[in-house]
Amino acid sequence: MNRSRRQVLKGVSTLGAIAAMGAEPLLAANPVKSPVSSGSLPWPKPIGSPVIESLRPVIEGSRDVKTHYDKIVDAARWMAYEELPMPHMAVPYGLDKNPDVAIDFIMVSNTINSAFTDFKTHIKFQTDYADARLSDSDAMVACLKRAMDNGIPILDGKFLAKVSRPEMEKLFAGNMEMPMLDEKMAVFHQAGEVLAAKYDGRYVNFVKSCPPRLYDNGNGLVDRLVKEFPRFNDVSQFDGHQVKFYKLAQLGYWGMYSGLGRTSGFKLEDPQKLSAFADYIVPVALRLMGMTSYSPALEKAINSYQMIPRDSRQEIEIRAHSLYATALLAEEVNRLRPADQQVIIPQIDARIWTHYHTTFWPHHLTKTIMY
Amino acid sequence: MTEKLGRRQFVQGMGALGMLAASEALRANDNATAVRWPKLAGSPVLDSLHPVIEHARDVHTHLERLQEIAGWMAYEELPMPDYALPLGAGEGKPDETIDFILTSDVVDTAFTDFSTHEKFQVDYAGRHWSDSDALFACMKRALDNGIPVLDGKFLARVTRPELERIFAGNIELPMLDQKMEVLHQVGGVLAETYEGRFHNFVKSCSPRLYDNGNGLIDRLVKEFPRFNDVSEYDGHTIRFYKLSQLGVWFVYSSLRKTGQFPLEDLNKMTAFADYMVPVTLRLLGITSYSPELEQAINTHQMVPRDSRREVEIRAHCIYATALLCEEINNIRPKDMQIVIPQIDARLWTHYHTTWWPHHLTKTIMY
Numbered sequence: 001m002n003r004s005r006r007q008v009l010k011g012v013s014t015l016g017a018i019a020a021m022g023a024e025p026l027l028a029a030n031p032v033k034s035p036v037s038s039g040s041l042p043w044p045k046p047i048g049s050p051v052i053e054s055l056r057p058v059i060e061g062s063r064d065v066k067t068h069y070d071k072i073v074d075a076a077r078w079m080a081y082e083e084l085p086m087p088h089m090a091v092p093y094g095l096d097k098n099p100d101v102a103i104d105f106i107m108v109s110n111t112i113n114s115a116f117t118d119f120k121t122h123i124k125f126q127t128d129y130a131d132a133r134l135s136d137s138d139a140m141v142a143c144l145k146r147a148m149d150n151g152i153p154i155l156d157g158k159f160l161a162k163v164s165r166p167e168m169e170k171l172f173a174g175n176m177e178m179p180m181l182d183e184k185m186a187v188f189h190q191a192g193e194v195l196a197a198k199y200d201g202r203y204v205n206f207v208k209s210c211p212p213r214l215y216d217n218g219n220g221l222v223d224r225l226v227k228e229f230p231r232f233n234d235v236s237q238f239d240g241h242q243v244k245f246y247k248l249a250q251l252g253y254w255g256m257y258s259g260l261g262r263t264s265g266f267k268l269e270d271p272q273k274l275s276a277f278a279d280y281i282v283p284v285a286l287r288l289m290g291m292t293s294y295s296p297a298l299e300k301a302i303n304s305y306q307m308i309p310r311d312s313r314q315e316i317e318i319r320a321h322s323l324y325a326t327a328l329l330a331e332e333v334n335r336l337r338p339a340d341q342q343v344i345i346p347q348i349d350a351r352i353w354t355h356y357h358t359t360f361w362p363h364h365l366t367k368t369i370m371y
Numbered sequence: 372m373t374e375k376l377g378r379r380q381f382v383q384g385m386g387a388l389g390m391l392a393a394s395e396a397l398r399a400n401d402n403a404t405a406v407r408w409p410k411l412a413g414s415p416v417l418d419s420l421h422p423v424i425e426h427a428r429d430v431h432t433h434l435e436r437l438q439e440i441a442g443w444m445a446y447e448e449l450p451m452p453d454y455a456l457p458l459g460a461g462e463g464k465p466d467e468t469i470d471f472i473l474t475s476d477v478v479d480t481a482f483t484d485f486s487t488h489e490k491f492q493v494d495y496a497g498r499h500w501s502d503s504d505a506l507f508a509c510m511k512r513a514l515d516n517g518i519p520v521l522d523g524k525f526l527a528r529v530t531r532p533e534l535e536r537i538f539a540g541n542i543e544l545p546m547l548d549q550k551m552e553v554l555h556q557v558g559g560v561l562a563e564t565y566e567g568r569f570h571n572f573v574k575s576c577s578p579r580l581y582d583n584g585n586g587l588i589d590r591l592v593k594e595f596p597r598f599n600d601v602s603e604y605d606g607h608t609i610r611f612y613k614l615s616q617l618g619v620w621f622v623y624s625s626l627r628k629t630g631q632f633p634l635e636d637l638n639k640m641t642a643f644a645d646y647m648v649p650v651t652l653r654l655l656g657i658t659s660y661s662p663e664l665e666q667a668i669n670t671h672q673m674v675p676r677d678s679r680r681e682v683e684i685r686a687h688c689i690y691a692t693a694l695l696c697e698e699i700n701n702i703r704p705k706d707m708q709i710v711i712p713q714i715d716a717r718l719w720t721h722y723h724t725t726w727w728p729h730h731l732t733k734t735i736m737y
Contacts (some may be wrong), residue, residue: 078654082721288443338726355447360704 016017037358044327057241058320064298065317076332089258099265103157107203110252127174157195160188186230212267234370276326276349278319403587414639422607423686429664430683441698454624465631466570470521473569476618494539523561553597569658591615600736640716642692644685646729
């Protein structure tokens with residue numbers, strides 16, 4: 001999936017050019033109205049995202065991370081005039097020719113799309129496929145395609161439910177053992193069993209059994225994915241509240257939407273309900289641009305490569321502020337853009353992620369299968 | 372040159388003095404001579420900008436804001452671009468790549484009709500091309516049809532009907548008469564001195580931008596008046612050299628990986644003073660305009676070629692990007708240092724399709 005995110009910049013739409021030719025410029029001369037606020041805390045207008053709605057206790061009770069609204073307004077004043085294209089994310093290896101296979105492939109790879117750097121040696125997982133050396137999630141995706149080429153039924157839940165450790169080792173042969181291989185095998189077993197029991201072994205049957213909406217009174221694509229496949233239930237507890245992130249679930253559907261949206265292979269009626277994808281890189285970008293800041297203790301922990309434990313207060317605050325700040329930024333950006341050039345949050349996420357995914361500035365380190 | 376170097380040293384001395392002593396004297400002087408200057412020396416373009424930066428009325432560069440932005444932009448990737456010619460033109464043939472890029476560069480300006488604001492567009496090889504890309508597609512189409520558009524002997528005598536055919540698109544290529552004129556001029560020089568081909572010119576130059584008059588830029592602007600992109604400001608000659616630098620940069624980034632086009636003083640290249648980079652700098656708040664200039668641009672009034680305002684917009688664009696590059700390099704590790712065109716590319720890429728208005732100037736220089 002990350003491979004596709006990297007290709008964001010290549011998917012330049014012509015919308016901007018057309019608008020530049022004809023449309024009257026929007027000069028943003030009007031005073032900007034402040035957003036809906038509760039007390040002194042600016043809050044983004046509701047977009048129908050249970051993820052964003054769940055963040056409030058964290059944003060209100062944060063100790064180590066702060067969002068600076070004035071910096072967001074300031075950044076929006078220049079970012080609004082960038083193109084911010086809707087990415088055409090390429091489904092890898094031309095698999096989009098068959099949308100059903102593409103959906104299966106995206107979801108199976110998304111099931112294990114986390115942790116590609118060895119936690120001790122800091123070496124990245126790499127593999128060679130089709131005359132290319134690939135790293136990180138690109139390498140994982142290549143391993144799955146290589147398995148398909150070799151006739152291994154990697155998209156079939158019945159196979160995944162019982163895949164053995166030696167088989168996993170062979171599937172993910174590379175420069176070293178794939179990090180968290182046991183955990184990845186466990187999520188394959190778990191997801192594979194559900195697929196085999198209820199969906200004839202295929203993610204595409206699960207997707208087709210849902211309405212074409214992320215959220216729909218508990219029946220939407222995200223609603224049901226996180227309920228039926230615990231592996232995608234990316235939530236944490238904070239001061240007794242459940243905070244939802246749903247990173248891989250949202251990213252998977254975003255990949256399908258932007259990769260298959262034009263071919264009508266995947267329909268999605270509410271992409272505007274997507275939040276950003278709470279990962280390692282977007283928080284770095286926000287921190288560097290001053291839209292967020294960290295306590296000296298957290299700053300030091302990150303910059304000296306200390307582990308930030310999964311579900312710790314600090315980890316939750318980092319992730320919650322990355323979703324909160326990007327939601328506010330998207331809203332401020334939209335305030336300055338014409339009606340036909342409005343953006344949704346993943347376009348902001350892509351813009352930020354693309355520029356910083358190779359940065360040498362340290363990001364937080366957390367051992368988890370959730371992102 | 373000596374005089375200008377002396378002046379810069381003087382300016383830096385003043386800055387240091389201001390820091391040591393109480394800076395009241397400097398602050399009192401509104402027209403401060405304590406302009407910060409990029410350390411990079413040896414670019415005749417950058418070195419020529421002092422009079423404009425010191426006396427500009429309508430454009431200002433804000434150092435604090437520039438430093439703030441460097442503080443986050445430094446951590447972006449800022450890659451060295453690898454440019455690929457459209458439709459495989461010149462692939463595997465460095466001489467042809469040089470000819471294709473530099474010949475196209477001669478007419479790489481003004482693609483929007485000044486009255487209708489319509490952009491020049493072409494369909495070729497199953498794709499739609501716009502602006503500068505459309506020009507490149509026309510050149511490739513002509514070559515595919517056997518028209519020797521890279522040959523100076525042909526260009527020196529190309530007729531208007533021939534040009535109309537070569538650049539057939541949705542509208543007549545804007546400023547076609549002026550473009551014919553520069554093609555005649557450049558073609559004549561190429562035919563007479565370089566067997567009709569730019570790559571022979573390139574091989575006769577030292578592999579540097581500037582080299583006591585024998586560098587690529589030195590000689591492009593001297594031998595081909597079309598590239599002599601300079602303006603007068605308060606009696607000083609201000610150099611911009613937009614298309615000559617851009618052409619050499621395109622050739623460099625196309626051939627960089629082949630090692631066929633060494634360039635020993637790449638760090639002397641400045642930004643390419645065009646329409647878009649000033650917009651980016653203005654939106655980022657690195658530069659600001661007087662209310663009058665702001666209004667003129669935002670209401671699409673023409674800013675005449677060689678006017679004080681046009682010179683200030685372009686000079687600040689080159690000055691601010693040089694400083695931004697320096698600030699960013701102060702933050703980045705040694706093995707990740709960048710040159711100014713990498714900043715130019717970063718700023719241009721994000722905004723070249725923006726609907727925010729840019730200044731409008733009728734010229735063949737950019």
